[in-house]
Amino acid sequence: MKNGNVKNIKKELLSDNWYTLSKITFEYQREDGSWETQSREAYDRGNGAAILLYNKSKGSVVLTRQFRMPTYINGNTSGMMIEVCAGVLDGDSPEECIKKEVEEETGYKIDKVQKVFESYMSPGSVTEILYFFIGAYDSRMKVGEGGGAVDETENIEVLEFSFDKAMEMIATGEIRDAKTIMLLQYAKIHNVV
Structure with missing residues (x-):
């Protein structure tokens, strides 16, 4: 399985009360070369x-x-x-x-x-x-x-x-x-x- 390419990253801030919670929408290239839109939430509290x-x-x-x-x-x-x-x-x-x-x-x-x-x-x-x-x-x-x-x-x-x-x-x-x-x-x- 090859590494997928990512493009068109859009970040929406959902919360910054303590740390930050964002909704990230992006396009991910699948193994067959086609692109699909995905959406994930990511919590950033620092390292x-x-x-x-x-x-x-x-x-x-x-x-x-x-x-x-x-x-x-x-x-x-x-x-x-x-x-x-x-x-x-x-x-x-x-x-x-x-x-x-x-x-x-x-x-x-x-x-x-x-x-x-x-x-x-x-x-x-x-x-x-x-x-x-x-x-x-x-x-x-x-x-x-x-x-x-x-x-x-x-x-x-x-x-x-x-x-x-x-x-x-x-x-x-x-x-x-x-x-x-x-x-x-x-x-x-x-x-x-």
Whole structure:
């Protein structure tokens, strides 16, 4: 299958209350050479970064727990999600963003991060590319309580689990967040922790 050509792109703004939701109408060239008109909605919230904080000597990871309304309205009865630290770039480089998010959300100030991959998280409807990192932490790096930026009403709980417990939590359904599962599985495959 060859890559389709796209032409006559028309963008209609549907909402810009939080981020932007647009309806995009375009012509797409099919494999047989014919053209068809298609229409899609795309949500643009900017790109983001996520990190798995790990301590190899302790065999532990730092995760967060916070309320996520979209999961609540889709059957997660508490709305609470256990996740790796993450945030929207907001004009920062992925590395700058994730270091800032780590300190805001977990209270750890880390200097070194390693980018391990990047991914479109929901390419059928969301424009976001997420940059994935790992980073070592230890108790000497703890400079604050974490919990998130006060002006962002995040109310983040900082959690520390053994790596084995975190992996079990995927199997039990206690961890259901895609970015967290991806980073934990990366750590398992590459013997990070």
